[in-house]
Amino acid sequence: MSEATGGPLLNETYDDKIVKAFTLATLVFGLVAFIVGLLAALQLAYWPFNFNLEWLTFGRIRPLHTNAAIFAFAGNAIFAGIYHSSQRLLKTRMFNDTLSWAHFWGWQAIILAAAISLPLGFSQSKEYAELEWPIDIAITVVWVIFAVNFFGTLIRRREKHMYVAIWFYIATIITVAVLHIFNSLEVPVGMMQSYPVWAGIQDALVQWWYGHNAVAFFLTTPFLGLMYYYVPKASGRPIYSYRLSIIHFWALVFIYIWAGPHHLLNTALPDWAQTLGMVFSLMLWAPSWGGMINGLLTLRGAWHLLRTDPIVKFLITAVTFYGMSTFEGPLLSIKSVSSLAHYTDWIIGHVHGGALGWNGFLTFGMLYFLIPKLWNTKLYSMKLATTHFWIGLTGILLYYISMMASGLTQGLMWQAINDKGQLIYPDFVQTVTEIVPLYWVRAAGGLLFIAGFLIMLYNVYMTIQSAPAEEKAEAVTAPVHPKDGRHTGDGGHRKLEGMVITFSILSFLAIAVGSVIEIYPTLSLHKYIDKNAMVEPWTPLEQAGRDIYVKEGCYVCHSQMIRKLPFDVIRFGEASTIEESIYNRPFQWGSKRTGPDLARVGGKYPHLWHLRHMNNPRDLVEASLMPRYPWLEKKKIDFYSLRRKFSVMQSLGVPYGDETVANADKIAEEEAITLAAELTKEIQAAGGSVPENLERTQITALIAYLQALGQKGKK
C-alpha cells in the first residue's frame, strides 16, 4: 500500500450512476419478460389468448419472452452486478465512462429492436438466437464495447489479485463473444432476413453448442461470479472454500462447453457426439455441486440469517435452485431419461427452476442488497421483501411441479404401447388435452411470481423515494500502478490470478478445446457425403413456404426430428436422417412437441385439410390448442426475393442449377398456380367457397412446404 510498491496514491470515485441505470433497466425488463411469459402460458392453456393477431401468436410471443428474460432481464442484472462488484474488487473506477454508457444505451436499443422485430416475425427461429442479422451485428459491437471497458478496468486495476468473481466475469465475456459470433454466421438475403452458413445437422450442433452455453455462460458463470461476491457481502462471511472455487471455476469452464449435444440425444446426430455430450453433462454434476456447496456453506455459523434476512433468503434459495437444476440437468442428459423427457414440458420446468429460482432469486437478492446502497438509504420494508420471497417461491414451485407433471404425462403417453405393439394414445391431441389443466396451474404459478415482483417494485420505489436528495459517490484511495503478478514471486495459480492476459487466454483455451473437438468433425461432413445421392433440395415455392414456417415460429410447438426410438417411429414414421435436413437453413429440428412432429407430415392430409386447419385448427381437431393463422390467406407470397435467396443457397452449396436460380420466382409462381388449382378442385368438391388469390397468398406456399416434408428422400 506504500508508494514504494505501487506508486503514488490516487483518489477517485466509483461510477455508481451506471450501476443504477442497469439496476432500473433490470426491473423494467423483468416486468416485461414476466408478463410476456404469463401471456405465453395463458396461450397454451386457452388458445383465444393468441387474439388471432399475427403479432401476438405464440410462435412470436415465446421468442419474445425467452429473449426478454435472458438478455433483457438477466442481461441487465448481470451488467449491474458486474459494474458494481468489479469496481470494488479491482479498487478502481470503470475504465471509461463513455464506454459504460455506450454499453448501457446500446444494450437497451438492442432490446427495443428485439421487442419490435420479434412480434413482427423477423426471426431466425433458432432458439435464443432468433434476432436477425442487423441486431446480431449490434450485439457484437455492444459486447466488444463491454469487453474493452471491462478489460480496460482490469488493466488499470489497483488491486493486485483478481478475486474469483472476476474470473467468472472474464470467462463470460470471452465465451459469449465466441458463441454469439459462431452461431450468428449468416448470409443476409434481405434487410431483416438471413440464412445461416451452417445447414441441417451442422446448424443443429452449432445452435445447441450455442444454446446450451447461453445457459452456461450467460445464465450460469456470470451469476456464479455474482454469487461469489454478493453471498459473502450479504452474510458478512468469506466464501466457504476459496480452493473449491478454483476447482469450480476451471472444471466448469472446461466441461460446460462440451455438453451441448445433450439437446440432441436419440436424434440423427452421430452417436459419438451424443455420447460425448452425455458424458460431459454427467461430469458437470461435480463442479456444479462443488459451487453450490461453496455458496451454501458460506453461511456456516450464521444460519440464523436465513430466518431473519430476506436478502440472504433470496440468495441462498437461489443457490439451492442452482444445485437442483444442475442435478436435474445431468439426469436429463442420460440417453434413456432424455428419451422420456425430451420434447416435453419437463424441460420447460427444468429451465424455469433455473431461470426463476437461480437467476431470478439471485437477482432479487442482489438488488435488495444493492438498491439501498446505491441510493444511500435503507430498504423501505424488510417485511415486504420477505413477503415477496414467499409468494415468489410458491410461484416457482407451482410452476415447476405442474410442468414436471405435464412433462411426465406427455412423455409416458407418447411412449405407451400395448401388447400388439400399437400406440395406446395414437391421437396426438389426446396427449395435449390431458395437460391443459396443468397449463392453468403453471399460469397461476407465473402469476404469483409476478405478484411477488410487483411487491418488490413498490418496495424499491418507496426506497428510492426515501433517498437523500444529494447524491454521494463512494471514493477509493489506492496506489496508481496496477501491480503485475509477474513481479511478486508468487507461484502457480496465484501468479495466474495476477495476469489478466494469460488468464484470459487460458480460459479461452479451456472453452476452445471442447468446441473444436466437438464441432470440427461435423463441419467437415460435406467431405463424406455425396449430396447428389441424397434428397432433393426444396423447390422455390416450398422454400418460400419454409420461410413462412420459420417466420411464424412453428418450431416453438413442432419438432421436425423423429428420434431413433420405437415409439417415435411408430407414431411419426421412419426416424429422420441427417440427409433429410442437410439443406435446411435454419435447421428446424425443434426442442418441444406441444404439437406433433412434422418431419413426415407431407402427403398425410389433402391440401384442403391444411387450408382449413391453418385457418382454424378447431374445425378439424376439436381439442387443438394451435393458434389460428387466418392472415396467411391474405398476405402475399414474396416471389420477388426468391432469386436472391436461391443464389445465396447455391453459393452455400445447395445443388441448385443455374436455371433454377435464375428463374426461381417464375418457377414458384407456376408451382403456386398448380397447387392453387388442385386446392380449388378439392374445395369445390367439398362444396366450399374458394378464397381469393389462392395462387398468390402465403397459405399456398406453406401448404407446398408442409406437403413436401418427408417426401424429399423418396426414390
Add this chain to the structure above:
Amino acid sequence: MKQEALSAFQYGDLSSFAMILFMLTFIGFIYFAYNKHNKKFFDQMARMPLNSDNEVES
C-alpha cells in the same frame, strides 16, 4: 453412400483424447488448489469482498 458417411463419424479416439486432456487439466488445478503453500493466500483472497469497499488489500 450413407453407410460410408456414417462410418466417417467414428471419432472414438477423439473422445478418449478429450477425456485424458480433461483429467490432466483437472488434476493440475487440484494440485494448485490444495497445495499447502497457498493456504494463507487463499484465506486472504477469500476476504476480498469483505474488505471495506475502499480499502486496499495489502
